[in-house]
Amino acid sequence: MEKKLSFSSSLVIGVMLFALFFGAGNLIFPAELGQLAGDQTWKAMAGFLFTGVGLPFLGILAIGFSGKKDLQDLASRIHPLYAVLFTAILYLTIGPFFAAPRTGAVAFDIGVAPFLNGFSIDLARFIFTLVFFGISMWLSLNPAKIVDRVGKYLSPLIIIILIGLIGMTLLSPMGSAQVSQAPYNETPFFTGFLEGYNTMDALASLVFGIIVINALRAMGITSKKQILSSTAKTGFVAAGFLAIIYIGIAYLGATSVDLFGYLDGGGSVLSETSSHLFGTTGLMLLGVVIMLACLTTAIGLLTACGEYFHAIIPKVSYKLFVVFFSIFCLVVANFGLANIINYSLPVLVLLYPLAMVLILLTFTGPLFHQSSLVYRSATITAFFVSFIEALVKFYSLVEKTMPNWLVTIQDVYTAYIPYYTEGIGWLVPVLIVTVVTAIVAIVTNKRMQAIQVVSTHEKS
Structure with a gap:
């Protein structure tokens, strides 16, 4: 008889997954969105929830639905070499290059910096990040305990404190949304x-899905059907909490302009709001939330990166990778939050369409018999569009003049590709290529089956 995941276990793993997702950007970006979007906050949040909640939920489901052992195995449907490159770059992006260092930088900027009076910011940042990534490293060295440490203890505390802050904002509105x-x-x-x-x-x-599935297997959930069902339940719990918190923080940002004006970033919005509602105690409470949220995410990212790179380079131990990545994160975090966010943008513009295409094809793959033609054609199409967008972002970031060839391609894309100026120019070309190549794959498969039937009949 197949074992089913209990409600309590679904809740624990779902809350753990929420905490792994809910880190640095999940606090600051919705608050800034609310301030700037104003009376358009709900429309803006619809888009934010699509990529900030819907896609992560689909990503978790895609790993369970695919039946693959990990992301590299899933991406190998495109090409084995591509699978290694894409997976390694993705892990480095959400790990030591950008996301993991950002957790320490955000925790310092919001949880510590407001309390510094005359103390050197650079020295304080170094001391804090040294302690922060030291704790993250220690907790990541024993990944088997991540569900207990994160799901049962840290995550509920984060949720309770954040809901309390949002609840006070609803009970004591600071103002109305501006234009x-x-x-x-x-x-x-x-x-x-x-x-x-x-x-x-x-x-x-696409990385945390593996952590969830491993946790499920450790609980005795082994069949593909039960893994998919259990993954959906835990993913729904995490997505639900993310959506509630995002909407609440965006509302907080939108209603704060009346009182504080337009502030410099979401961190300032949260700090000012907490101070207004709860005084110094509010700032300290916010600092605790930030540190816990960022710590849990850092643990998940270091664990995932350590396990992946140990798997592809087994001669180097998991623990050594965790130590190395923790030190690397410490160095990057001390470049400051603004630099980390800015320099991650071109990479995200390139990687996100590739990840979304992989998720889309994972669910639709059975329709075209998992044809490599479809996977490769759609991925190449997404790459050619997103790569140009990433280059344009990079030149804008470094404030350098784009070369003529890039300007020409940019002009052509802008003129002929739908939604290119909105930032999703890859979408329509990918859909067209997917449909066309899928039809080719289906027709080819039917012809091959017909040939096999004729061949079998002749032999008999």
Whole structure:
């Protein structure tokens, strides 16, 4: 008889998954969105929820639905070499290059910096991040205990404190939403959609899905059907909490402009609101939330990165990878939050469409018999569009003049590719290529089956 996941176990793993997702950007980006979107907050949040909640949920389901052992195995449907490169770059992006260092940087900027009076910011940041990533490393060295440590203890505390902050905002409104600011005043949905990229959760879902499935297997859930069902339950719990918190924080940001004006970033919005509602105690409470949220995410990312790179380079131990990545995160975190966010943008613009295409094809694959033609064609199409977008972002970031060839391609894309200026130019070309190649794959498969039937009949 197949074992089923109990409600309590679904809740524990779902809350653990929420905490792994809910880190640095999940606090600051919705608050900033609310301030700038103003009276367009709900439209902007619809886009943000699509990429910040919907895609991560689909990513978790895709891992369970595919029946593959990990992301690299899933991406190998495109090509084995691509699978290694894509998976390694994705792990490095959500790990030591950007997302993991960002957890320490956000925790410092919001949880510690407001309390510094005359003390050196750079020295304080170094001391804090040294302790932060030291604790993250220690907790990551024993990944088997992650469900107990995160799901049962840290996560519920984060949820309780955040819901308390949002609840006070609802009971004591600070003001009304103002007129939306650029670029939300023109394209609120698409701007929110792209803002959801910054959470990096859709990328992380392809990694955290493996953690969930391993936790399920450790509880005796082994059949593909039960793994998919249990993954859906735990994913729904995590997605539900994420959506509630995002909407609440966006509302907080939207109603704060009346009282505070437009502040510099979501961290300032949260700090000012907490101080207004609860005084110094509120700031300290917010600091605790930030540190716990960022710590749980850092643990999950270090664990996942350590396990993956140990798997592809077994001569180097898991623990050595965790130590190395923790030190690397410490160094990157000390470049400051703004630099980490800015330099991650071109990479996210490139990786997100590739990840979304892989998720889409994972669910639709049975329709075209998992044809490599479809996987490769759709992925190459997404790459050619998103790569140009990433280059444009990079040149804008470093404030350098784009070369003529890039300007020409950019002009052609803008003129002929739907939604390119909105930031999702890859979508329509990928859908067209997927449909066309899927039809080719289905027709080819039917012909091959017919040939096999004729051949078998002749032999008999």
